[in-house]
Amino acid sequence: MSRRLAAIALLCFSTTALALPPTALDNRIAIQVSPSERNQILFEMREFLHSLFNVNNALANKDMKQVAISAKPIAGLMERLPTQTRAHLPEEFSQMAIGMSELLNVLVRDAQTKGDVSLTQSQLAELMSYCSGCHDSYRLESVPAKLRR
Ligand code: HEC
Numbered sequence: 512m513s514r515r516l517a518a519i520a521l522l523c524f525s526t527t528a529l530a531l532p533p534t535a536l537d538n539r540i541a542i543q544v545s546p547s548e549r550n551q552i553l554f555e556m557r558e559f560l561h562s563l564f565n566v567n568n569a570l571a572n573k574d575m576k577q578v579a580i581s582a583k584p585i586a587g588l589m590e591r592l593p594t595q596t597r598a599h600l601p602e603e604f605s606q607m608a609i610g611m612s613e614l615l616n617v618l619v620r621d622a623q624t625k626g627d628v629s630l631t632q633s634q635l636a637e638l639m640s641y642c643s644g645c646h647d648s649y650r651l652e653s654v655p656a657k658l659r660r
Contacts, residue, residue, distance in 0.1 A: 539647070539650040540649050540650070542604065542649055542650070542652065543652050544654070545653070545654065548596045551592065558584050559584070559585050559642070561584075562582060562583075562585050566581045567635075568581075570628060570632065575628075576622075578631060579619045585638070586612045586615040586616055586619070588611075589609060601649075603648070604648075607644060611641035615638060618635070621634065
């Protein structure tokens with residue numbers, strides 16, 4: 512291929528790349544985990560979503576005792592992960608998980624002691640900013656344990 516043709520081909524290729532919609536690019540930071548670590552983290556995540564569903568149902572019924580019970584599984588992610596897994600997680604990831612857990616404990620305590628539906632709703636909104644904050648920043652990359660950096 513002549514140099515000119517190659518340049519044209521390159522130009523076409525790069526313009527196609529530029530034409531990609533922003534959703535086609537994944538700029539999140541990849542966290543390398545083994546397949547079983549990934550399974551465990553994603554299992555926890557699906558539990559979080561179940562909890563949010565149950566909390567919202569309980570809130571709709573103004574059942575604050577049930578709100579507190581349903582919210583609890585969202586706390587303590589870091590404690591449930593094995594030490595070895597925790598050691599591989601970026602500091603900011605861990606801080607976000609701990610921050611979410613602390614906020615959750617406040618939500619549970621206030622639901623039990625104050626019984627204020629709109630307070631719990633605003634705490635839930637704040638809680639969900641941790642869900643999206645972390646999801647916007649990180650993704651998991653499954654790598655066999657021995658190849659992991
Ligand atoms: C500290 C970081 C962090 C927090 C906080 C967090 N997540 Fe996640 N979550 C992740 C990562 C990383 C993934 C994997 C994303 C990927 O690989 O594309 C994930 C994936 C998920 C998934 C997909 C599960 C699957 O089986 O694929 C769900 C559902 C989810 N999170 C729910 C939640 C909810 C609900 C909250 C808040 C209550 C939450 N997460 C908070 C990091 C977090």
